[in-house]
Amino acid sequence: MDFGVKGKVVIVTGGATGIGHAIAKTFHEEGAVVVINGRDKAKLDAAAAAIGANAYGVVADLLTAQGAETLAKEAAALGPVAFLVNNIGVFDVNDFFEVSDARWMEYFNHNIMTAVRITRLLMKDMLARNEGSVAFISSEAGIRSIGNMVPYSVTKTAMLGLSRSLAELTRGTKVRVNSYMPGTTATESVAGYFEGLAKEQGKTVEEALRDFYRDVQPSNLTQTLIDPAMHGRGVIQLMTNTAMNGVCHRADGGTIRSIFG
Template sequence: MNIDFTGRKVLVSGSTSGIGFATAKGFLQAGAQVVINGRSQESVDGALQRLGELAGKAIGFAGDLGSEAGVDKLVAEHSAFDVVINNLGVFNPQDFFEIPDSEWQRFFDINVMSGVRLSRAYAQGMVERKWGRIVFISSESAVNIPADMIHYGFSKTAQLAVSRGLAKRLAGTGVTVNAVLPGPTLSEGVAQMLSSTVESSGESLEKVAADFVNAHRSSSIIQRAASVEEVANMIIYVSSEQASATTGAALRVDGGVIDSIV
């Protein structure tokens, strides 16, 4: 299978690190022109530098796409995309009784409304061109709501509702809309969360992450954390020409954590 995005312009929100960066890199390797997004110019510049020679087909955009003003700024600079990857997101373990209204609103604005606004801004152009891909990066936490991150699980479930509904709204247009559900993934954020255990135990990050998965996601079939590249591979495939019959789907890259045959 030869996945080729030559001539396609791609947006990956929140793409200076983690799954977003791996996804942006994969699109660049497949020939796309990619907008790299982070909230600060420093983070964007750092991501472009890490891309090396691939940075020649990348465009940096510093702006908070979790805000209406940030999306407006992006639209003013980039009027059209062929592929929009709604990856921007935040997570933070916190007990339900300690989560203030402001955190519920922050998670909703960043994890849900960023994708709503970006899809609303660019989907109609895709329809006019009779081709496009929109992908929401949800989580297995959308199905297995974590007791210590209920606000996060809520926001990821909301993404699935938006993704499925928008796919139906765009029926027959040549534009597909899907969600990808990563499970435990060894991103920079997870590595930072586990750093104290790595330091105190003297074990490798991969071993500590595997122990975490087995302790907190015991239904995992692969019994380890996925790499960011493994998740990016699914995102890139479902955005390709080859995935034209897949829409309205929730595609799991969760290592089998969700105990379901469908």
């Protein structure tokens, strides 16, 4: 299927690893010019090489306004940015009563403000050109609030609100803004979490995963971690479907018991 992205510029923030890397790879396979960002040049160069010949790594820290400006400028040198995937995010398991104000602000800066900074720069140009698509990578935790991941859940819920609010600014144009909610995915960070959990509990990783789905996500219909490549396919479909604007696409393995999304 031709998604119509050949030769077009896409930015995938935090695209060096995990879900972002899978999304970047899918766009590249479909012929897009892919730009990813990060803070470590060596890792970025390796990630871009793994994605393909038309992938570029830009050293830019979106925790700062200057970093966002650098990324926007470097990407624009390759052509108008047609697609923006806001993928940067952090998560950890924590005790709500022990999370400091400073840590809360770190969550908001990583999970919300990185997306605000780069979208603020690029979306105005998209509206002026009357062309463009923005996606926010949220999480099932944005709806299925998690008690031992409160800051993560709250910021991912906020991202859903941000996405829908920005979609309201596109009325009558060919610019679209949507969000995407992946479930628990077999990324490097998630694998590390389950490895640590298994060691702590004296189990194999397979046993830890089995117990996770039995005790924590019994409603999950697939009962397995999601292949990141599936999110690459899901996001490119969402971002190129002109009938979808202001929506949230759920790809959580059926964990959330809802007929919507």
